[in-house]
Amino acid sequence: MPTKGYMEVDPNHCKGCGLCIEACPEDCIEFSSEINRLGYHPARYKGEGCIGCGFCFYTCPEPNAITVYKKGKEVA
Amino acid sequence: MAKQFIKGNEAVVKGAILAGCELYFGYPITPASEIAEGAAKYLPLVGRKFLQGESEVASIQMCYGAAGAGARVMTASSGPGLSLKQEGISYCAGSELPVVIIDVMRGGPGLGNIAPEQGDYNQIVKGGGHGNYKVIVLAPNSAQEMCDLTMLAFELADKYRTPTVVLTDGFIGQMMEPVDFPEPKDISRRKKKDWAVFGDAETKRNLINSIYLDPAELEAWNKHLQEKYRKIEENEVRFEDYKLDDAEIVVSGYGIVSRVLKGTVNLLREKGVKVGMLRPKTLFPFPKKKFAELAEKPDVKFFFVSEMSNGQMVNDVRLSVEFKKPVHFYGRMGGVVPTVNELEREILKLKESEG
Amino acid sequence: MAKDILSTPKSFYKEFFRKPDADKTNTHYCPGCGHGVIHKLLAEAIEDFGIADRTIIISPVGCSVFAYYYFDTGNVQVAHGRAPAVATGLKRANPNSIVISYQGDGDLAAIGGNNILQAANRGENITVIFVNNAIYGMTGGQMAPTTLIGQKTTTTPYGRAAANEGYPIRICELLSALSGPVYLARGAITDPATIMKTRLAIRKAIKAQMDYKGFSLVEILSPCPSGWRMTPVEAKKWVKEQMVKIFPLGTFKDETKEREPIAYEKREYTKEEIKQALGLDKEAPHFSHSMDDVKPIWRNPKIKISGFGGQGVLLLGNTLAEAGMEQGYHVSWIPSYGPEMRGGTANCHVQISTSEIASPVVDHPSILVAMNLPSLDRFEDDVVPGGLIIYNTSLVTRAPKRTDIESIPIPATDIADKLGSLKVANMVVLGAIIEKTGIVTEEAAISALNTVVKHKKFIPLNIEAIKSGREYVRNL
Missing domain, CATH: 3.40.50.970 (Thiamin diphosphate (ThDP)-binding fold, Pyr/PP domains)
Structure with missing residues (x-):
């Protein structure tokens, strides 16, 4: 079932700056405990709460790191 | 046209x-x-x-x-x-x-x-x-x-x-x-x-x-x-060969100086001095080979370069001639254009001293 | 326009193939760097406007020197500060392209200060994205013209002091004093609300260019966490709390509605039109003449004409040479130019010859024209033996001392005055030359006047002067 919104962080394109976490009005993004190929703790979606506002997308400086599905996404 | x-x-x-x-x-x-x-x-x-x-x-x-x-x-x-x-x-x-x-x-x-x-x-x-x-x-x-x-x-x-x-x-x-x-x-x-x-x-x-x-x-x-x-x-080398065939003195210059030099060549030729001019039309590429060729010719006694400068192109002539023949320089600066007679005098003086 | 999915804008390359390291999908920017966000806003606008194919982005010197790694548009990399000048060249060459100059603060406001000022003032139809992070990021954190008072950088280690380094430059305020720019705005990327405002400003600026309205610039306050030695979140806060105080956000100029679009003409001209424009569509007239009819000493004459500036000595020389050319001869004319043109003495050298002219310099004239006394004093001795001196007795108070030359005294200025204009004294002398030497014919001289004299209404008076000069010499 599609949720209200959905966001994804590509862990290999995140430099762990934390700006998306700061910008998220729903507090639904956090740092992962994993270390990615660039040597950062990437951001990740907590899994629920996304309203599809896109704030994280626009604050993210990496072109390929964040995708936001405003109307949600089929979750496997 | x-x-x-x-x-x-x-x-x-x-x-x-x-x-x-x-x-x-x-x-x-x-x-x-x-x-x-x-x-x-x-x-x-x-x-x-x-x-x-x-x-x-x-x-x-x-x-x-x-x-x-x-x-x-x-x-x-x-x-x-x-x-x-x-x-x-x-x-x-x-x-x-x-x-x-x-x-x-x-x-x-x-x-x-x-x-x-x-x-x-x-x-x-x-x-x-x-x-x-x-x-x-x-x-x-x-x-x-x-x-x-x-x-x-x-x-x-x-x-x-x-x-x-x-x-x-x-x-x-x-x-x-x-x-x-x-x-x-x-x-x-x-x-x-x-x-x-x-x-x-x-x-x-x-x-x-x-x-x-x-x-x-x-x-x-x-x-x-x-x-x-x-x-x-x-x-892309380009140059003007003026009366070089039998020249014993090779003069060179570019721009306005080459026009004055041409006048000097004409004047000296009238007096029977075997002088010719090699005028580079391309400064890069410089006509190195042509200068080198002339330097090898037994007839050629010396080179004479004139510029309205402290002597800049003359260094390219020297590099081309590789000390095989003397290269003399005569320059004017500050906007003074050498005259035909002035260059004639300089060349004749050198002709004298080079024997 | 609202999209359901927000992801990498399509005007970014899928793979950054020009990036030399193995990682072809991440940018070279530091974590939390403002460039990434600004790139994204720009790329998104280019995609949404559908202009990627005709857009050219200029990569400056600064951290964004490699902007061309990322944008799937035309890319040109340029020297430090010169982006607005290069943009001008790009745009003028292809007015339908969309030219975006992406510049940092050192690039735009310091070394390129005049370039941006002048491009803005010309109303150059380009868009400038001006990234202001108050520091030189790429070279390791030196002072920028926008560095805040008290801000420590590697070249202001004790903090920027107004007494030594002056004050931060406010570019939007500065440029808004000019008439040229059509749109000027300052935004930031500190929080979602300001980001969205900046996003709109970028779009407005590009749209202005698409509509041929002229110069647009968006200044963006941007964090440099590495240069400022802060975390990305701290850096963002610093922009909001410190930079915005000095660089207030907002629109400084927006004349996008009222400004008339710039019109461009693009047409290729035919060969005939080009020749006509350059005056090359007509053959010069030809007059027959033989030097054999001229006294040997004046054949192939070397002429020096000298006088005060304003006596028309250059024009006299020009007319003689033009006439010589129309008679089929080799000719040359050189002026003594410079300050002499502005009131002092002026002279020119003219040669007319049946053979190629080697040196155009006349050291020893066969004909000397002395329009004033200093000219006679200066050049009398140079005249070749047997040569001719024509001197203007209206101003020259002595005769030549030489006895081995021929001379013609002529009150050229007085004759001209009687004809109604002091200015035609030169043509009186031309008449004297024609009458005495025959080096050019009156017919050729009059034809030459038609080419040489700009204001055609003066030609009849000039012709009258030539005839008077001839007559005077004939009656000597």
Whole structure:
């Protein structure tokens, strides 16, 4: 079932700056405990709460790191 | 086609338009201003563009942009302006952009004066900006050649993707002579430059650039440039051979000095002195081989170079002659043009001492 | 226009193939760097406007020197500060392209200060994205013209002091004093609300260019966490709390509605039109003449004409040479130019010859025209033996001392005055030359006047002067 919104962080394109976490009005993004190929703790979606506002997308400086599905996404 | 009695500087403008120059960016300076004024007058009449840049620094960079966008473009100035343009010329060389630059030399250093001098040879021929580059340098000595060599400059600049300088002096720029103007080049039949960035889908993936962070990559790029310069040296040497066949004394000079030298050669020939002139029309590539050949000839006793400078081109003659024969220099500076009789005296003095 | 999915804008390359390192999908920017966000806003606008194919982005010198790694548009990399000049060249060459100059604060406001000022003032139809992070990021954190008072950088280690380094430059305020720009705005990327405002400003600026309205610039306050030695979140806060105080956000100029679009003409001219424009569509007239009819000493004459600036000595020389050319000879004319043109003495050298002219310099004239006394004093001795001196007795108070030359005294200025204009004294002398030497014919001289004299209404008076000069010499 599609949720209200959905966001994804590509862990290999995140430099762990934390700006998306700061910008998220729903507090639904956090740092992962994993270390990615660039040597950062990437951001990740907590899994629920996304309203599809896109704030994280626009604050993210990496072109390929964040995708936001405003109307949600089929979750496997 | 039509023959006109015209100033060298104006012949440059008309030649440029006939060669298909589409844009001119420049800044006024004596004794080159007639080029900017002529460009401002004539380019708009044929649907092309003139813009007076805010500085020499900006004007050459506007040329960088227009050349990068695939257009035929030019600028003109004199020594002080060329000093400022050197930044942009280095970038044009590094990004392989064909830009035509006219330098109508005046007296220096510093503000100097506005009389004709030839003190820019080193800053133009030896590459006055930073990096391992050269520019093609053409040296007209008449109003006719101001037209012809400007037209040639556009062809060579495009052929080799390199900035090309027409190096002349205030004298040749200000002098009026008859010029036979050729037919205009057909721009529409010119091949679209497949490396330029026109702002269209076809050329979107092209890049105008001179930065190569990786040393090995930059070295490879430099080697590519050096290979290009080698090809230019192989194919584009031009000179005038005047009465050299039986010459025992070889005189050389470029620009206005070569005209005075020609007068001297004529005068000395009347007196039975076997003297001839080798006049470089291209300063880079320099006619090294021709000088070397003459140096090997048993008949040739010595070389005599005259410039309106402290002796700059003479060093290229020395490098070409490789000490096989003496190379003498006689220079005037500050805007003083040597006279036919003055050069005659100098040559006869040397003839005496060289036995 | 609202999209359901927000992801990498299509005007970014899928793979950054020009990026030399192995990582072809990440930018070279530091974590939290403002460039990434600004790139994204720009790329998104280019995609949404559908202009990627005709857009050319200029990569400056600064951290965004490699902007060309990322944008799938035309790309041109340029020298430090010169982007507006290069943009001018690009745009003037292809007015339908969309030219975006992307510049940092050192590039735009310091070394390129005049370039941006002048491009803005010309109303150049380009868009400038001005990234202001108050520091030189690429070279390791030196002072920028926008560095705040008290801000420590590697070249202001004790903090920027107004007394030494002056004050931060406010570019939007500065440029808004000019008539040229059509749209000027300052935004930031500190929080979603300001980001969205900046996003709109970028679009407005590009749209202005697409509509041919002229110069647009968006200044964007941007964090440099590495240069400022802060975390990305701290850096963002610093922009909001410190930079915005000095660089207030907002629109500084917006004339996008009222400004008339710039019109461009793009037409290729025919060869005939080009020749006509350059005056090359007509053959010069030809007059027959033989040097054999001229006294040997004046054949292939070397002429020096000298006088005060304003006596028309250059024009006299020019007319003689033009007439010589129309008679089919080799000719040359050189002026003594420069300050002499502006009121001092002026002279010119003219040669007319049946053979190629080697040196155009006349050191020893066979004909000297002295329009004033200093000219006679200066050049009398140079005249070749048997040569001719024509001197203007209206101003020259002595006769030549030489006895081995021929001379013609003529009150040229007085004759001209009687004809109604002091200015035609030169043509009186031309008449004297024609009458005495025959090196050019009156017919050829009059034809030459038609080419040489700019204001055609003066030609009849000039012709009258020539005839008067001839008559005077004939009656000597």
